[in-house]
Amino acid sequence: MLKTAAALLIDGVEPFEFGVVCEVFGVDRTDDGVPPIEFLVCGERAGEPLRSGVGVLITPEYGLDALDDADLVTLPAAKIRDDYPPAVLQAIWDASARGATVLTVCSGAFLLGAAGLLDGRRCTTHWRHVDEFRQRFPKAKVDRDVLFVDEGDLITSAGTAAGIDACLHFVRRELGSAAANAIARRMVVPPQREGGQQQFIELPIPECTADSLQPMLTWVMDHLTEEHTVTALARRASMSERTFARRFAAETGTTPHRWLTIQRVLHARALLEDTQLGIEKIAHRCGFGTAALLRHHFHKIVGVSPADYRRTFAHPPA
Template sequence: MTSSSPAVPQAAASDRGSPPHRVAVLIRPGFIPFELGIPHRIFGTARDAALRPLYEVVTCTPGGPGLVPSDSDVAVHVAHGPEAVEDADTVVVPASHEYGPVYEEGRLTPELAEAFRRIRPGARIVSICTGAFALAAAGLLDGRPATTHWATTDHFRRLFPRVHLHPEVLFTDDGDVLTSAGVASGIDLCLHLVRRDHGAAIAQDVARRTVVPPHREGGQAQYVERYVPERDGPGTAATRAWAAERLAEPLTLVAMARHAAMSVRTFTRRFRDETGESPGTWLTRQRVEHARTLLESTDLPMDQIAQKCGFGTAQSLRAHVQSALGVTPTAYRRTFHRVA
């Protein structure tokens, strides 16, 4: 399970005459060196069949060219100012540990606001970790799904109540705006973008060269939720983890509310407050995500996948996958099935 709002584009080979996709990594003082390295490594490793680079990655900073300190004892000399985002196809905003008004008040600094203003219409905007605070402060996440580091979710919700926050996922994909959870989940998101742009084979090659899995297996929602503080509290996180481990079962709203020791009405209200979704919508999304994993990583027939995901029949599986992803399960498997 990787995305709360998955987008599945058609895999495509590199066009011999097309220039590389330009990625601008917008860093601020207090940036995390590891997060700066993620887009450079993942996008910078992607090559077409003729070994031509598929991406051009540049680093820029809102304050203009110069030395930018990190959150450790190193600094980097950045050659580009905010003008670099103007011709970028994708802008990546990593986290910064010099929190300031973005994190503390949900307000952009004048320099950062100017940098966001320069991003051209139609460009793809991506955050890593608490970089989502900057996207939210710019108004880019209002009414959209998003995620961020699990430890900051309560604070994020207080600052940005209009954002549909999903702390249980590793990343969200809402088409032109994407967010990732804490730190290393930026790798998952950047690999997802390579797969989205150029198909599974190139993404797998990048993953092999980077020595990371091309797609994290198993219950990614449960993996993240183990660390959400409210799991042992009065919220619905523990029930979400419980349900995600029982997708093949006929889970009902009554059963989920009973597990949470709440009335159906209270459970439904709290569930929506915490996830931005109804329990039914959330459960269907988990089942579709599990189906994606099985379609990509197994040769199981469709009726068995349907049973394992709780859809019951192959016809039901087809209807839900087509509705969520825009393609049939067969077409999805044809594009993204991974060869062992």
């Protein structure tokens, strides 16, 4: 259970990636039904200002000893360096050894590698840093294509937006879909993306000056039980089908059909966790129509059957 989260900062910290973990874990969302999370900003020495990557000083309130009580230790992106503070690396190692989950955003994975925690483990980082990462940590099994990798006690993510995905994924894993959805809605971020989605896709800049597809995506999320064709969605977005398909791929990294299937599976996953509904009813509520179709797509995307997933992740009724 997530009760205390800490952000561990070093010189050269990137404010935006630090802001990601602050927004997900550091803002009080109890009015939206999210359980309270104690948030600690830590550095090697409490009260000592740290330089950021954009010329702003950030002063951690707590020192490394505060990590002793953290259920989650986050490592936001920071300037990549040859050597990292030994005391910081030891604190990361100790936190992991006592059972805390460690989550990195972007180049924060270099800290995790320097601490010796990625040998033989799957991980990722920003695609621009992968070659250097592999040279420095040859025993790590780095995947340059995915948004984030969940290894249980270690979660690594790619660039900034992927850090949001990884943080929300961890909230969903620990506190349930309702909490993750409440935070995402307040942050006004796109619906959850799966970790295996590619982090970079070679596409030309869309020839479209319209606003984001987010309003249309939100509408689809509220109407998952309906049939949605590319023609109908393009019409709702006031675009030609060709422009819509290119814009959709640019914003979501996948096709409309694939995205819709994933959202239906994610909704089914939430219902399996938080309700006692039967598989047939869940299939209808998610737009699959039949339990057989739900089982097919659920197993293909999640890797287990709906029944097995429920046995493992269902939250007990209040």
